[in-house]
Amino acid sequence: MTGRGDGSSERGAVEAFEAANGVGDAGGDVEAATEVLRCSPDERAERGVSDDDVRAAFLTVVREGDADAKDLRGVELPAIELDRLTVDGADRHPVDLRGATVASLSARFATIRLPLRLDDATLGDVTFDEAHVEEAVLADGATVTGDFEAFEARFAGDVEFDGATFEGRFDVDESTFANDVTFDGATFDGVVEARAAEFYGDSNLLDDNTSFTGATFADLADFRQAEFGFTHFERATFADEANFQEASFDGDAEFDEAVFEAFADFDEARFGGDTGFADVAFTGDADFRGAAFSGRERALDEDATFAGSTFGGDADFRHARFRFVTFAEVAFEGRVHFEEAEFDADATFADARFAAETDFDEARFREDADFSAVEFAARAVFRGAEFTGGANFLEDDLTFEGAHFGADADFHNAEVTSANFVDTTFGGEIDFSGASFSERIDFEASQVDGDAWVDFTRAKIVSGRIAQPAENWVRYDLTLASLGDVELVAAADEDHRRLLDFFRFCRTEFTEFDGHEFDFSAHREYLDRNAWAIHEFHEPPDADPDYELAMTPEVTETTYLKAKQSAAAVGDMKVAGEFRVKRQQYSRAKNLEVARDDSAATWTRTKNLGRAAENYFLGVTCGHGMRPIRIGFAFVLAPLLYVPFYAFGGGPFLTAAGQLSVAEAFTTDGLATLFDVARFSYISYTTIGYGFLGPEGRLAEVLAASEAYLSVVLSALLVYALVKRSEM
Structure with missing residues (x-):
């Protein structure tokens, strides 16, 4: 064992130890050192062995000892200081301190080239600040009663603390774990600081590189800007704030069944592999703003799953980006934000429940979006959202089949390729104004209360079907909308005759889409019964809708x-x-x-x-050309309108046919005169002009001329009506 400096302090400790114990050769050194280490503290005190002697003995055993000598299981040691030392041994056997009690272990700036076994050991403060640990550190079941500090340390071997307990602060800020790291079932009673730490593992795709499965974090867990390979936090419990802000997960990240009892912060986190948040309990607010879930190219698995999870507080996914993701059966108890989120592949929210206001404002769904059987208890906003769908021709790009909107639903200016709203129920205002359905829509909605209507003002619907259910019909306002070949149907055939009572057309475009014109032919029975009116729908007595345009x-x-x-x-x-x-x-x-x-x-x-x-x-x-029989009768009978004037009008209306009094009208001579007067009127009307009957009074001349003009007008109208009728 050699120090990073001149090693004088280390040699002094060793020499003091040898003098105190009468050691003269290397073998004796190791044996005596081992004996000292295995003594109890009381036994050492009786022999006059100081803590410095014990540390020197520990260094001797580590440096020269074999496997038996380094078997120090169950020993009780004072503070062990390895600061700035290079700790190496004669062989690669680990220093075995399983079950040992060590007052503290310090290895600041040290280089440790031997494995350490600390399973079930009890340690005070542990310090590896800026140390290089080149071999494994195995400490399953260990208890660290003080602080664990490893700032900017590098661990090249496996690090195992399964079931360990950290009673103080756990600080691995900016540390690097180059091999597998496991803290399964570990308990962290103090603050955990792993900011900018790197947990990269050994790039073994078949194994877990970093695992905190079942771990408990009693205080703040701070993993800001940490970098992970393959990571497991399944069933972990975060009793205080969990901060993964700007953390990156290059491999799969699993948080299934984890519990976040306070704020969970994944703001701007990056998930490069498959990500699991299934059955997670978020008791507090959860922040995934700007998070990216890239996933991997696996056809059968979701890239990210939150299935079955519960969000007890607000959930914020604004500007987040997903590939294949599922939120199936998720319970959102607080406000939910997906504004400007991007879904590059299929997104599933089937059977999810949103208890508070939900906002998907300007979200982008580039493949199928499934909201079937979703319950929105409060206002749901999809303003400006885009549902462009993919190349899947067998399903709808967007489905809300069986969904329930308990309050207002806002799809203003949404852009949809094809949509399914079959068996959807609404309980508030239904705003699809300005929405666009570029392929088709299948809409069959019912209402919870009696005054709801679907606002399709300025909407564009190329084709599809709008159906009324068996009961609880919904009204549709199509003011300024563009309607293509959309079929309007009722669930029951007998209800078809009143169908258009629930549709309001106001400056609606019906021919905007080439080859997709709206067809009123299927509604002739209704239109004929209702005097061909389409601009109003049946409204409940107390309704006071705010229409885009008044029906002037x-x-x-x-x-x-x-x-x-x-x-x-x-x-x-x-x-x-x-x-x-x-x-x-x-x-x-x-x-x-x-x-x-x-x-x-x-x-x-x-x-x-x-x-x-x-x-x-x-x-x-x-009838503006639609009633040729009416104009036919008018054409034939019009001359009779002039007969009373010619027959009973006196001198100004006198004609060659003569005149009579009203009393003479029904006598033989009177009837003959009336016939001559009528004959004169028809001669004037048809402009035949036989010459033996003519007007004599001034007004008779005027009326005769007007009859000729009227005949021209009526004959033209008759031809006009006949032509229009023939076009039908």
């Missing part, structure tokens, strides 16, 4: 224009025509609204009044 005549007119274009795009001209009639009705109301506006210019009011009158005329005469 102008807005309603545009709504039916877009509906007409949709029906025409799918070739249903009957429905297109009916919507055209509805559009004209609200166009007339719009013009009358301007005409009544005192603040508008006189000419503007006049023009709009004229348009309203024209609109009314077209509606009355031919």
